[in-house]
Amino acid sequence: GAGVSQSPRYKVAKRGQDVALRCDPISGHVSLFWYQQALGQGPEFLTYFQNEAQLDKSGLPSDRFFAERPEGSVSTLKIQRTQQEDSAVYLCASSSTENSPLHFGNGTRLTVT
Amino acid sequence: QQQVKQSPQSLIVQKGGISIINCAYENTAFDYFPWYQQFPGKGPALLIAIRPDVSEKKEGRFTISFNKSAKQFSLHIMDSQPGDSATYFCAASRADNFNKFYFGSGTKLNVKP
Numbered sequence: 402g403a404g405v406s407q408s409p410r411y412k413v414a415k416r417g418q419d420v421a422l423r424c425d426p427i428s429g430h431v432s433l434f435w436y437q438q439a440l441g442q443g444p445e446f447l448t449y450f451q452n453e454a455q456l457d458k459s460g461l462p463s464d465r466f467f468a469e470r471p472e473g474s475v476s477t478l479k480i481q482r483t484q485q486e487d488s489a490v491y492l493c494a495s496s497s498t499e500n501s502p503l504h505f506g507n508g509t510r511l512t513v514t
Numbered sequence: 515q516q517q518v519k520q521s522p523q524s525l526i527v528q529k530g531g532i533s534i535i536n537c538a539y540e541n542t543a544f545d546y547f548p549w550y551q552q553f554p555g556k557g558p559a560l561l562i563a564i565r566p567d568v569s570e571k572k573e574g575r576f577t578i579s580f581n582k583s584a585k586q587f588s589l590h591i592m593d594s595q596p597g598d599s600a601t602y603f604c605a606a607s608r609a610d611n612f613n614k615f616y617f618g619s620g621t622k623l624n625v626k627p
Contacts, residue, residue: 405557434613443520443603443617444558457614492557500612502548505557 403427405506407493413512414483422478422509426495433476434503435468436492444492450476451499483513517541518606520618527625533591535621537604540585544606548615549578549589552601561602562589594625 406425414420426433432451436444437460446460452473461468465484470476480487490508520537527533537547548563564571564578564587571578577590591598601622605615 432613436615441620443605443619444615445617446614449611449614457611494557494613496613502560502563503613503615505559507555507557 405493405495405504407491407506407509409509410507411510411512413514416485416513417482419479419481420483420511422480422491422511424476424478424493424495424506426474426476426493427497427504428474430495430497430504431473432496432499432503433470434494435476435478436494436505437462438490438492438508440489447478447491480511483511485513487511488513516619517616518604518618520604520621522621523619524622525624527594527623529594529596529625529627531594531625533589533594533598533623533625535589535602535604535623536586537588537618538584538586539606539616541606541608541616542585543608544616545609546607546612547578547580547587548605548607549576550603550605550617552603552620558603591623594623596625596627599623599625 408423435447438444448468449457450470465481467479492508494503494505549561550558551561552558575592580587601620604618
C-alpha cells in the first residue's frame with residue numbers, strides 16, 4: 402500500500418513568509434509524528450498526535466510553529482514568519498498503534514532565504 | 515545536551531568487510547533502541563531494534579550489541595555491500611512514548627566495491 406506522503410517535496414520561502422507543510426499518513430494509522438532534520442544531523446522530535454489529539458508538542462521550537470490534525474488523518478505543520486534557522490527537512494511519520502514501528506515519509510525540504 | 519551520542523561521523527569500508535557504528539546514552543529510562551537507515555532524499559527506515567533485556571539481536575547481516583551497564587550499543591554490518599552505503603542513525607526512546615525518539619547525529623557509511 403501507499404506509504405506516508407508529504408507535500409510539497411521542496412519549499413522555498415522568503416524570510417517572514419508563512420508556510421504550510423502537509424502530511425498524509427498511512428491509512429488507519431493512529432499515531433502521527435513530526436520531526437525536524439537539519440542538514441547533516443539526526444531528526445529531532447517536534448510533536449505527536451494520537452488520532453486528532455495533540456499529546457506532546459514539547460519539541461516545537463517556538464510559538465511560530467503550529468501543528469494540527471483535525472480529523473485524525475491528514476496533518477499540517479504551519480510555520481509563521483519563517484526565519485533562516487527554520488531551514489531543514491521536515492519529516493512526518495505514522496504508526497498503526499502507539500507501540501508499533503514508525504514509517505517515515507520522504508520529508509519536505511524547507512529553505513528560507 | 516545530546517541524549518544519544520554516535521560515532522564515527524563517517525566510515526569507509528571495503529566490500530565484504532564489517533562496518534561497526536557505536537552509540538552511547540545517559541538516560542536509564544530509555545528502553546527501546548532502534549537503528550534507522552537513510553538514503554539521500556528519503557526518510558529514515560527502521561533497520562533493526564533492541565530492548566535492554568537482551569544483549570544481542572541479529573537479523574540477517576545486521577547485529578545490534580547492547581551493553582546495559584556501560585549504556586552503550588552498537589550496530590555491526592557483516593559482509594558490507596555497496597548497497598549498504600547510506601547514513602545510519604541510532605535512536606532511543608522511553609516506555610511512556612515509544613516513538614518519541616532521541617536520535618544520534620548519524621554515521622555516513624561508504625562501502626567501496
